[in-house]
Amino acid sequence: MRLDKRTQPSTVYQTNSKPYKGVENTIDWMRKLAKQGQADKQVRRYAIDKIREIQPKDHLSEIAALYYDTARRIRYTRDPAEAEYVQHPLVTLQERSGDCDDMATLLVGLLGTKALSVGAPTQFVVAGFKKNAGVNKYTHVFMRFLDHRTGQWIVMDPVAGPQTPQMINKAVRWKGMWS
Numbered sequence: 097m098r099l100d101k102r103t104q105p106s107t108v109y110q111t112n113s114k115p116y117k118g119v120e121n122t123i124d125w126m127r128k129l130a131k132q133g134q135a136d137k138q139v140r141r142y143a144i145d146k147i148r149e150i151q152p153k154d155h156l157s158e159i160a161a162l163y164y165d166t167a168r169r170i171r172y173t174r175d176p177a178e179a180e181y182v183q184h185p186l187v188t189l190q191e192r193s194g195d196c197d198d199m200a201t202l203l204v205g206l207l208g209t210k211a212l213s214v215g216a217p218t219q220f221v222v223a224g225f226k227k228n229a230g231v232n233k234y235t236h237v238f239m240r241f242l243d244h245r246t247g248q249w250i251v252m253d254p255v256a257g258p259q260t261p262q263m264i265n266k267a268v269r270w271k272g273m274w275s
Contacts, residue, residue: 119222119234123273125182126201126220126237130275133185133205140209142189155216159241159252162206167254170199196255200239203252204275207241216241218275221251223267236263239275 133139146165147158173193175181180197185205188194194202204218218241222234238253238260249272256263264270 120273122180122182122197123220123222123237126197126204127275129182129184130201130204130208133202134208136184136186136205136209139185139189139205143206143209146206156243159207159216159250162203163252163254166199166203166206167257170194170202170254172196172199172255196253197237199254200237203239203254216244218242219249219272220275221270221272223263224269225266226268234269234271236267240272 143162146161150157150161169192170188171193172195174195181195182201183191183194183198185202188198188202200220204220207216207218218239221238221240223236223238224234225236236255238251238255240249240251242248243250251260251264253260253263
């Protein structure tokens with residue numbers, strides 16, 4: 097599917113400037129941009145295209161299709177040093193590039209489009225690791241959704257991919273924040 101660059105939102109949204117305003121500020125921007133993505137016609141069309149061959153109401157397969165597409169198609173690219181940016185989901189789809197917060201925002205945007213009737217609660221999860229010492233220092237974000245059938249949270253981290261369980265085990269602190 098081709099994305100129409102003529103109707104794209106602003107290329108990049110800067111969420112934090114010096115001094116750093118904290119993880120809550122970044123998550124607030126992620127929520128706003130994911131919600132905008134959920135209402136965007138091109139993001140919706142993209143989600144429909146990716147789930148077209150899946151049986152209707154097979155929600156886990158729909159979610160998996162969007163996750164694997166994001167993991168395969170979006171190249172992990174860091175923000176510039178000393179900057180924190182969050183992109184609109186459409187920008188991430190068009191550029192096929194973004195960091196962990198961009199991919200998490202994209203996934204929440206895709207899962208919340210009117211194309212899906214999943215209705216699963218989602219959270220952004222921030223994580224901190226021993227190598228990044230410092231109290232309450234979070235350096236990674238991913239998303240998770242609540243599987244109503246099992247009552248379990250399912251982690252979706254296209255950056256970690258198949259190494260997600262190892263990444264979670266290395267986290268020394270993490271916090272879920274509603275998306």
